[in-house]
Amino acid sequence: MIIKERLKTGIRKNLNQQYLKRLLGIIAMKPLLHAYGSTFSSISDKYLNIFSIESIRDAYCSDRTVGFGSLFIPYEFLYSLRITPFLPEVMAGFTAGLGLAEQTLAKASSNWYSQDLCTFHRSASGAVEMDLFPKPSFIFSTNLACDAAQKSFYIYARKYGIEENFHLIDVPYEKDEASVSYLAGQFREIAEKISSKMGTGLDYARFREVIQLSNRFRELAIEVNQVRRKLVDYPPYYNGLNFILPFHGLTGTENDVILYQQMLLELKNFLKEQENKGDAPARKKLLWLHLKPYYRNDIFDTLAEGNCSVVFEEINHVYWPEMDPSSPFESFARKMLSNPLAGSINHRLDAIRTMARDYSIDGAILFSHWGCRHSNGGARIIKDSLKEMGIPVLVLDGDCVDAGNSSGGQIKTRLQGFMEILNFRK
Amino acid sequence: MDTSIIREHKSRAIEDSIKEDTGSLKKHFIRSLSCSSKKPKVGWLCTYTPEELINAAGFIPVRIFGNKKLDRSVSYFPTNFCPYLKSAWESMLENSPELEGIIFTSSCDGMRRLYDTAEKYITHTPSFMLDVPRISERRQVDFFTLNIKKMRAFLEKLAARKISESQLRSSVLLINKKRFLLSRLGSLLYQQPGSPGRIDIIPYYMILQVAMTSDPEVFTEELEAYLKIFESTGTSGEPGAPCGTNKRPPVMIIGNFINENRLWNLLSDLDLHLAAEDLCVSNRYFEKEVPEDASADILKSISARYLTKPACMRMADLGSKLNEIREKAISQKVKGLIFISLKFCDNMLYSFPLVKKELTDLKIPVLYLEIEYNNFPEGQLKTRLQAFLEML
Numbered sequence: 177m178i179i180k181e182r183l184k185t186g187i188r189k190n191l192n193q194q195y196l197k198r199l200l201g202i203i204a205m206k207p208l209l210h211a212y213g214s215t216f217s218s219i220s221d222k223y224l225n226i227f228s229i230e231s232i233r234d235a236y237c238s239d240r241t242v243g244f245g246s247l248f249i250p251y252e253f254l255y256s257l258r259i260t261p262f263l264p265e266v267m268a269g270f271t272a273g274l275g276l277a278e279q280t281l282a283k284a285s286s287n288w289y290s291q292d293l294c295t296f297h298r299s300a301s302g303a304v305e306m307d308l309f310p311k312p313s314f315i316f317s318t319n320l321a322c323d324a325a326q327k328s329f330y331i332y333a334r335k336y337g338i339e340e341n342f343h344l345i346d347v348p349y350e351k352d353e354a355s356v357s358y359l360a361g362q363f364r365e366i367a368e369k370i371s372s373k374m375g376t377g378l379d380y381a382r383f384r385e386v387i388q389l390s391n392r393f394r395e396l397a398i399e400v401n402q403v404r405r406k407l408v409d410y411p412p413y414y415n416g417l418n419f420i421l422p423f424h425g426l427t428g429t430e431n432d433v434i435l436y437q438q439m440l441l442e443l444k445n446f447l448k449e450q451e452n453k454g455d456a457p458a459r460k461k462l463l464w465l466h467l468k469p470y471y472r473n474d475i476f477d478t479l480a481e482g483n484c485s486v487v488f489e490e491i492n493h494v495y496w497p498e499m500d501p502s503s504p505f506e507s508f509a510r511k512m513l514s515n516p517l518a519g520s521i522n523h524r525l526d527a528i529r530t531m532a533r534d535y536s537i538d539g540a541i542l543f544s545h546w547g548c549r550h551s552n553g554g555a556r557i558i559k560d561s562l563k564e565m566g567i568p569v570l571v572l573d574g575d576c577v578d579a580g581n582s583s584g585g586q587i588k589t590r591l592q593g594f595m596e597i598l599n600f601r602k
Numbered sequence: 603m604d605t606s607i608i609r610e611h612k613s614r615a616i617e618d619s620i621k622e623d624t625g626s627l628k629k630h631f632i633r634s635l636s637c638s639s640k641k642p643k644v645g646w647l648c649t650y651t652p653e654e655l656i657n658a659a660g661f662i663p664v665r666i667f668g669n670k671k672l673d674r675s676v677s678y679f680p681t682n683f684c685p686y687l688k689s690a691w692e693s694m695l696e697n698s699p700e701l702e703g704i705i706f707t708s709s710c711d712g713m714r715r716l717y718d719t720a721e722k723y724i725t726h727t728p729s730f731m732l733d734v735p736r737i738s739e740r741r742q743v744d745f746f747t748l749n750i751k752k753m754r755a756f757l758e759k760l761a762a763r764k765i766s767e768s769q770l771r772s773s774v775l776l777i778n779k780k781r782f783l784l785s786r787l788g789s790l791l792y793q794q795p796g797s798p799g800r801i802d803i804i805p806y807y808m809i810l811q812v813a814m815t816s817d818p819e820v821f822t823e824e825l826e827a828y829l830k831i832f833e834s835t836g837t838s839g840e841p842g843a844p845c846g847t848n849k850r851p852p853v854m855i856i857g858n859f860i861n862e863n864r865l866w867n868l869l870s871d872l873d874l875h876l877a878a879e880d881l882c883v884s885n886r887y888f889e890k891e892v893p894e895d896a897s898a899d900i901l902k903s904i905s906a907r908y909l910t911k912p913a914c915m916r917m918a919d920l921g922s923k924l925n926e927i928r929e930k931a932i933s934q935k936v937k938g939l940i941f942i943s944l945k946f947c948d949n950m951l952y953s954f955p956l957v958k959k960e961l962t963d964l965k966i967p968v969l970y971l972e973i974e975y976n977n978f979p980e981g982q983l984k985t986r987l988q989a990f991l992e993m994l
């Protein structure tokens with residue numbers, strides 16, 4: 177805890193790329209990283225942190241080719257092209273966790289980013305303007321799930337003077353075969369362009385290898401989710417909303433496989449202990465929709481106090497089919513197109529309904545992150561559709577990154593009201 | 603059929619203003635306004651919707667302007683959601699039974715959710731989602747052609763008949779003609795206030811509203827006649843400062859769905875010299891025609907036109923968009939830019955830092971305005987606009 181706090185204070189005081197680079201260079205040295213790792217309460221938590229730090233370090237400190245990517249890009253694509261990914265939106269979550277968002281957001285505002293925009297992008301834009309991120313050679317963005325990334329990432333490309341290396345992956349609306357071939361064609365074209373620029377040629381063996389690792393991760397994630405169906409309580413260190421980076425940005429790496437293997441082992445043991453104790457705790461089971469605030473907050477403590485437990489999160493749903501290592505581009509296309517956030521809201525609803533059934537949920541919380549039009553714009557439909565299944569939904573207004581744009585008091589009151597309703601039922 | 607949307611436009615947005623502001627305009631467009639045509643109507647929202655197909659299927663393409671005050675729609679969407687779309691939803695809740703169908707486009711996150719909302723809550727009106735790519739290269743033109751084919755099938759089902767090749771081709775000619783006439787109208791606007799033959803801002807935007815909500819055949823005839831009279835008289839007779847000593851600095855406006863009569867009134871009162879525009883209620887709607895090559899695949903030509911027309915900020919290649927803006931600003935010798943956005947439009951809001959930088963490099967001052975829809979803070983904006991224009 178002390179180490180973590182010291183790191184945070186150090187970064188806050190020396191907010192510049194050189195310092196971050198140096199710091200990452202030091203803490204990512206094996207012995208130190210492992211010493212830091214010992215401050216975590218489980219091996220999987222340690223892996224999560226170490227692998228995240230290593231992946232960020234790689235982007236900052238090595239002489240690798242760095243590519244910025246928005247969240248729902250299949251990162252297998254970048255690993256296959258030997259591009260080290262860097263995810264500005266995820267980093268924006270870290271700016272909140274490290275207490276830096278106030279500064280990055282202020283910078284974005286002074287550079288004319290409207291306060292009405294999503295703070296994941298605003299904070300990342302501020303960080304880009306402050307030159308806190310490593311310089312990318314390529315930028316990949318997509319219109320999945322929202323309009324924000326394709327715009328903000330283009331601005332980054334201009335800022336770094338690499339517009340010709342900005343690639344928008346345009347995900348079509350329909351999920352049919354015409355869309356698969358349209359999307360696969362884009363991947364192929366981009367891959368050919370990049371590999372010829374890098375002078376490497378397309379290395380299909382590498383694609384195969386990365387896809388196999390990704391498939392292995394996928395199997396493990398499915399197994400983890402199956403164990404989670406029976407879990408009501410969780411180890412104190414576990415919060416499913418912390419897995420955005422491994423679930424997206426690390427797919428196709430060996431580290432991801434190691435992390436999920438470990439997580440599976442721990443959750444299985446935890447389940448066994450829970451079963452040995454006899455009856456599962458009688459808690460109300462919640463499904464969490466969208467993301468959570470990444471700064472310090474007491475949402476999950478409030479839920480625990482009210483006898484409620486988040487048993488699953490929308491972001492951990494494995495939505496894509498197994499990939500075919502022999503046709504990488506079609507596989508990436510299918511992965512993107514099967515994302516429930518692509519196209520019509522009915523896909524998201526279908527996925528939510530499946531999760532609601534799989535995890536026998538009593539209620540759902542949709543965290544309505546300020547500025548996220550695609551998610552909040554569907555809140556009413558989600559609420560009404562789950563109501564049809566007898567499941568109440570709380571639409572909780574707040575901001576995932578900007579603590580100043582969320583009212584802790586109001587959130588608590590609304591959570592308490594919702595929990596009262598849940599606990600009153602049945 | 604959506605006669606009440608039309609009625610509403612007529613009663614609130616068009617007719618009143620036409621009466622108030624221009625007096626003579628109404629008589630020139632009486633047939634378009636009175637909706638004398640008996641054709642059924644299909645609603646559309648975004649300038650990426652190929653009107654020529656709707657027309658070829660025998661429907662009047664009626665753009666849903668959503669001139670309604672928000673009431674019921676606030677319970678469907680969050681506060682920070684595109685105010686135009688909320689207003690459009692208000693209109694749909696009331697008037698959709700009068701439309702044969704509605705064509706949505708995948709233009710932005712908000713529009714996707716509006717379509718979902720329509721699908722769930724107004725099931726009696728068939729709707730169609732036209733997927734519009736964000737890139738305008740060959741692969742995208744081909745893909746968009748496929749999507750336009752699906753839209754054609756939707757319209758054919760609505761009309762219970764096939765759209766023939768010749769109907770489609772003559773519809774392309776008609777809509778091209780409308781575009782050509784509207785471009786001529788545009789060139790009458792972009793002159794110094796008070797110049798002979800200049801059309802004022804108010805009637806200009808009124809006519810555009812009529813253009814997007816009436817039978818293209820009728821409207822085109824009326825606009826052609828109007829332009830003939832207008833151009834032959836050589837004087838506008840429209841409000842504006844007298845030509846001569848008091849020259850106004852040429853100004854460009856960039857915006858999204860800006861459809862605000864009080865804004866046009868204000869700009870007209872201020873004698874603004876609007877020298878160039880980039881709006882989705884104006885030039886982005888009519889600039890660039892569909893190539894009329896008889897040997898080419900007509901749907902593909904339509905697809906190419908829509909993907910390469912003056913782009914909306916939703917498109918990926920903001921670099922080309924910025925070049926387009928830069929070139930317009932230079933060629934029209936623009937001295938100031940008004941960037942006006944409806945609130946909560948991500949595509950516009952993200953474009954602003956880039957546009958601002960581009961124009962600052964050209965030493966052109968930029969005024970940034972963010973507005974609601976149908977809820978125009980007149981006093982406040984007047985002060986800001988005045989101060990800006992005085993500075994130029």
Ligand code: SF4
Pocket residue numbers: 265294295296297321322323324325545547548549550551
């Ligand atoms: S929170 Fe919403 S708007 Fe922001 S990046 Fe995520 S999907 Fe986009």
Ligand code: SF4
Pocket residue numbers: 684685686687709710711712713858859916944946947948949950
């Ligand atoms: S104004 Fe912006 S948010 Fe609204 S419909 Fe147009 S593009 Fe979408």
